[in-house]
Amino acid sequence: MATPLLEVEGLRVEFRTRDGVAHVLNGVDYHVDAGETLAVLGESGSGKSVTANTVMGILESPPGVVTGGSVRYRGEELLTAAPARRRELRGEHIAMIFQDALSALNPVFTVGFQIGEQLRTRRGMSRRDAEKRAVELLDLVGIPGAKQRVRDHPHQFSGGMRQRVMIAMSLALDPDVLIADEPTTALDVTVQAQIMDLLADIQAERHMGLILITHDLGVVAEVADRIAVMYAGRIVEHADVHSLYANPCHPYTRALLESIPRVDTKGTSLSAISGLPPSLTRIPPGCPFHPRCPMAAERCTEELPPLAVLPSGRSSACLFAEELVAG
Amino acid sequence: MSAPNLSVPILEVDDLVKHFPVQTGIVLKRTVGHVRAVDGVSFALHKGETLGVVGESGCGKSTLAQVLMRLEPPTSGRVRFHGEDVFAKRGRELQALRRSIQIVLQDPYTSLNPRMTVGDIVGEPFDIHPDVAPKGERRKKVQDLLDVVGLNPEHINRYPHQFSGGQRQRIGIARALALKPEVIICDEPVSALDVSIQAQVMNLLDELQREFGLSYLFIAHDLSVVRHLSDRVAVMYLGKIVEIGTEEEIYGRPSHPYTQALLSAVPVPDPAVRAARARIRLTGDVPSPVNPPSGCRFRTRCWKATEICEVEEPELVTRGAGHHPSACHHAEEQTLLPST
Ligand SMILES: Nc1ncnc2c1ncn2[C@@H]1O[C@H](COP(=O)(O)OP(=O)(O)OP(=O)(O)O)[C@@H](O)[C@H]1O
Ligand SMILES: Nc1ncnc2c1ncn2[C@@H]1O[C@H](COP(=O)(O)OP(=O)(O)O)[C@@H](O)[C@H]1O
Ligand code: SF4
Ligand code: SF4
Ligand SMILES: [Mg+2]
Ligand SMILES: [Mg+2]
Numbered sequence: 001m002a003t004p005l006l007e008v009e010g011l012r013v014e015f016r017t018r019d020g021v022a023h024v025l026n027g028v029d030y031h032v033d034a035g036e037t038l039a040v041l042g043e044s045g046s047g048k049s050v051t052a053n054t055v056m057g058i059l060e061s062p063p064g065v066v067t068g069g070s071v072r073y074r075g076e077e078l079l080t081a082a083p084a085r086r087r088e089l090r091g092e093h094i095a096m097i098f099q100d101a102l103s104a105l106n107p108v109f110t111v112g113f114q115i116g117e118q119l120r121t122r123r124g125m126s127r128r129d130a131e132k133r134a135v136e137l138l139d140l141v142g143i144p145g146a147k148q149r150v151r152d153h154p155h156q157f158s159g160g161m162r163q164r165v166m167i168a169m170s171l172a173l174d175p176d177v178l179i180a181d182e183p184t185t186a187l188d189v190t191v192q193a194q195i196m197d198l199l200a201d202i203q204a205e206r207h208m209g210l211i212l213i214t215h216d217l218g219v220v221a222e223v224a225d226r227i228a229v230m231y232a233g234r235i236v237e238h239a240d241v242h243s244l245y246a247n248p249c250h251p252y253t254r255a256l257l258e259s260i261p262r263v264d265t266k267g268t269s270l271s272a273i274s275g276l277p278p279s280l281t282r283i284p285p286g287c288p289f290h291p292r293c294p295m296a297a298e299r300c301t302e303e304l305p306p307l308a309v310l311p312s313g314r315s316s317a318c319l320f321a322e323e324l325v326a327g
Numbered sequence: 328m329s330a331p332n333l334s335v336p337i338l339e340v341d342d343l344v345k346h347f348p349v350q351t352g353i354v355l356k357r358t359v360g361h362v363r364a365v366d367g368v369s370f371a372l373h374k375g376e377t378l379g380v381v382g383e384s385g386c387g388k389s390t391l392a393q394v395l396m397r398l399e400p401p402t403s404g405r406v407r408f409h410g411e412d413v414f415a416k417r418g419r420e421l422q423a424l425r426r427s428i429q430i431v432l433q434d435p436y437t438s439l440n441p442r443m444t445v446g447d448i449v450g451e452p453f454d455i456h457p458d459v460a461p462k463g464e465r466r467k468k469v470q471d472l473l474d475v476v477g478l479n480p481e482h483i484n485r486y487p488h489q490f491s492g493g494q495r496q497r498i499g500i501a502r503a504l505a506l507k508p509e510v511i512i513c514d515e516p517v518s519a520l521d522v523s524i525q526a527q528v529m530n531l532l533d534e535l536q537r538e539f540g541l542s543y544l545f546i547a548h549d550l551s552v553v554r555h556l557s558d559r560v561a562v563m564y565l566g567k568i569v570e571i572g573t574e575e576e577i578y579g580r581p582s583h584p585y586t587q588a589l590l591s592a593v594p595v596p597d598p599a600v601r602a603a604r605a606r607i608r609l610t611g612d613v614p615s616p617v618n619p620p621s622g623c624r625f626r627t628r629c630w631k632a633t634e635i636c637e638v639e640e641p642e643l644v645t646r647g648a649g650h651h652p653s654a655c656h657h658a659e660e661q662t663l664l665p666s667t
Contacts (some may be wrong), residue, residue: 010399043521065607144611158612188548189382190609193592205542212596215522218551218594259526261555263593264600264664266574269533272526276491 003075004031005209006055006094012070013050013233015280016062022280024050026233029307032209037200039220039241040213042230043107043277048213051230052179054079054095054322057086073177091118095175099182101162105154105169111138112150115169122173137168141198160191167198171206178203179211184219196223217260221245227285229253232278232288235307239314249316249324251293287319295320331376331558337542338372338395338428338510342636343404345387345394360617364390366566369643372510377536377543379557379590380453381550381572383613387548387566393516395544396430397421426456429503431496433515438499439487445498446483449473452505459506472501476531493524500531504539512544517552528593529556550593554578562586565616565624568643572651580660582653585625590663600665607663623656631657 013025032038042048053059053070057078065101071078073089081089095158098104106114115137116130125133131150140144141164156161164185168179177308184192202222203210216219220241227244229252237250248254255273268287275292278284284291290300299319305315310325318324346361355450358598365387372378380388393399397413406413408424416424417609432438439448450469460468470480476497487495503511513532517525533556535541545551547553551558560577562570562585570583581587591607609628614620617660623641626632642656650660 023432031374043523160612189550190383190588190592193594194608195611196594206522216594217522217596221596221598222594224598245596245598256522257596260522260596261526261551263551263554263578263590264595264597266578267555270526270530273523273532274527276493277521277523300635 005033005074007031007070007072008051008055009070009072011051011054011071012067013047013054013059014067020281021040023283024064024233024280025054026232026283026309028230029235030211030228030238032177032211034209035204035207036225037203037212037223038212039224039227040230040255041215041217041220041227042209043215045280046230046278047233048230049181052096052181052211053216055179056090056094058090059064072152086266091170092122093175094174094177094179095170096179096181097163097166097170097183099185101159101166102154104166105162107154109293110151110153111157111165111168115150115165115172118169118172120222121227121264133172134168137171140171140202141165141168142194143168158191159187160195163187163191163195164198167195167202171202174206175208176206177209177211179213181213182215183212185214185216192219199223199317217256218263229256232283233280234288234317235287235315237315240305243312243314247325249310249314249321250318251295251324252289254324255292287317331542332374333376333555335374336371337374337409338544339405339407339410340371340395341369341405341407343368343391343394343406345390345399346402355515361614363566363604363619365394366616366619368563368566368568370561370568370571372542372544374509374552375536375540376559377545377557379553379560380544380546380555380563381548381560382563383548383589385613385616388563388564389514391563392430392544392546395512396428397425399500417545420455426452426459426506427508427512428512429506429508430512430514431499431503431516434463439495441487443458444484444486445473445478445490448487448498449505452502456506466503469501472504475504477527477533483552491524492520493527496520496528497531500528500535504535507539508541510542510544512546513544515548518547518549518617525552532556533594550589552579562589565619567635568622569625570651571656578652578664581597581656581660582658582660583625584631584657585631586653587661587663588628595665597665603665605663623654625655631655633657653665 008028008030011025011028013022015022028051040048078278079222112131112134115134119125119130119133135146135150143149143164184195224241226240228235231252235254247282259273278288286301286303287305290296305317305319309315345365346363349358349360350356350359394401440621446469449463449472473480478497545556557574559573561568564585570586588607588609591605611628620627622638623636626636640653641656643652645652646658
């Protein structure tokens with residue numbers, strides 16, 4: 001098999017705080033290739049952002065500590081790479097956009113200056129050329145009147161527009177992996193649809209690998225090629241989008257799909273998942289989902305199910321995955 | 328779903344308006360305009376019914392809730408509760424009214440006082456209305472309420488931070504139920520919760536409605552959540568209701584372009600339908616509620632706008648038999664969602 005564009009393997013991260021050690025990532029595995037969209041789906045606190053931040057090399061440390069695993073870009077190990085090399089990769093090869101565009105942008109500089117910054121410092125462009133390129137990028141992400149707006153400050157833009165500015169900024173150096181961490185969670189539904197369309201277009205046009213982090217099963221179904229479902233700092237299921245929705249092979253994924261209302265049907269009562277996600281300082285032994293799992297058996301309290309690859313190429317971290325795949 | 332009685336309106340809202348002044352100056356304040364947060368809203372809420380209110384951020388949903396709760400005075404308009412004018416009530420009558428209409432808020436993290444125990448929070452309404460629960464019975468009543476909303480009655484002495492988001496939302500619901508209200512206004516009650524917890528709270532609201540015959544005004548921006556819980560739905564845009572109808576009418580055959588755009592933008596959790604979906608993509612942003620466009624407020628983003636839309640404000644009326652009220656000159660029913 002060819003080397004994936006970006007690959008995360010067995011990634012482990014702890015947060016060491018006064019309240020104890022939080023086992024935030026407990027062996028995360030995923031990869032993305034050029035020209036495809038991987039959705040990383042999970043509830044809040046499941047470790048989606050910590051994984052992304054570790055990939056980017058911007059994990060807050062302390063308190064965060066990487067205790068194991070590997071992150072490889074085109075086969076090159078990043079976790080042990082020199083800081084200078086990591087900085088070089090950031091933006092140039094792997095870029096990231098965040099949920100809260102307002103706090104990710106600097107309020108005192110114009111958006112044009114911020115978009116052009118990387119071009120000036122890393123590509124040695126003149127101020128004028130960088131601004132010209134910023135206008136092109138703003139135009140590309142659909143900001144009307146880009147030529148005038150390039151000298152505006154972030155607060156002069158609406159939420160959706162700011163997210164477009166962020167996207168423009170992330171594209172400045174032509175990265176080939178883009179990580180989008182809940183890019184539309186704070187936006188209204190009509191604006192969310194615009195931004196998702198934009199990301200999908202850019203991803204296809206530039207043949208980028210897009211990692212889309214979200215908690216929204218609807219958004220995933222609209223744009224993803226493959227999905228990695230996270231629970232308590234691990235991937236519990238991984239499949240192509242069609243197989244996953246048609247036949248979820250992990251009880252957590254199955255329960256999630258049954259617990260959400262759908263806009264296209266009235267539906268009857270929702271089957272809620274009982275209980276809460278585990279505290280990461282005290283993850284239950286065995287399968288971390290067992291206290292909430294309707295299928296849990298004795299074994300589940302003792303054995304940690306590995307993320308096993310099933311014959312169809314999909315994978316599931318459930319001891320009974322093969323029965324589930326059979327339907 | 329429970330069967331609401333549509334012949335008995337409990338709450339009637341008639342041309343309700345709430346404007347907030349926009350002021351400049353520090354010492355000498357000067358009013359330079361008004362935020363037309365709610366700008367002529369009318370609807371009725373019936374016994375046992377859930378009326379959903381949807382719309383994007385800033386369209387006036389929370390302001391509507393605040394005015395109905397009498398937390399903000401209205402600029403104009405009338406609200407009747409069991410036929411009686413709500414804004415005319417003072418003193419004792421006002422207290423009685425406040426018992427009957429309760430609110431549950433979005434943010435379970437900030438809407439509960441962190442220094443009060445759960446028992447104090449849920450029992451606080453009894454301080455204001457001591458006749459409902461004499462001192463000796465309070466603790467028992469609070470424990471019953473905790474039990475009703477699925478919390479452990481033994482946790483009565485815990486503090487809000489010791490509960491999860493979903494549990495805190497249950498505390499807020501228990502408190503709203505304390506005085507046996509007839510109407511509960513829910514302002515984004517599940518928006519801050521994780522997907523796996525949302526269903527628990529939605530099911531709880533559903534059960535409580537059946538058990539106590541409650542009427543809900545259910546405000547949310549999530550169209551899937553609103554469809555699930557509502558009997559009827561009102562769609563708001565820039566301070567106005569643009570379309571109102573049964574859940575089936577609004578989701579199955581919406582006739583206002585804004586509703587149509589909203590529905591086509593909602594992601595459906597089913598990759599099998601993604602290619603087949605109608606896509607209407609709005610351009611631009613919602614205009615400022617200080618200076619809404621003339622005529623139809625939606626016209627600056629509407630692909631169907633014509634001259635009349637600029638000069639004449641469309642009324643929220645039924646155009647032709649068999650249709651539901653829609654504030655559009657060119658209202659035309661269309662099916663946008665794949666299955667239904
Ligand atoms: N106290 C106030 N003073 C001035 N303007 C206000 C006030 N409260 C609300 N507004 C404005 O009124 C409009 C409607 O606000 P409201 O909070 O009702 O919106 P909403 O529909 O609840 O939005 P969201 O979905 O974001 O909760 C907005 O433009 C808001 O900025
Ligand atoms: N700087 C930090 N210090 C301590 N704990 C943290 C920090 N950042 C994240 N965490 C914890 O790590 C866990 C995973 O967080 P995160 O990756 O942000 O989740 P999400 O899946 O919602 O993106 C959570 O329990 C969170 O509280
Ligand atoms: S291993 Fe057991 S507890 Fe875990 S998901 Fe599978 S059945 Fe449920
Ligand atoms: S009245 Fe005109 S502008 Fe308004 S929604 Fe209808 S067609 Fe569009
Ligand atoms: Mg996150
Ligand atoms: Mg609100």
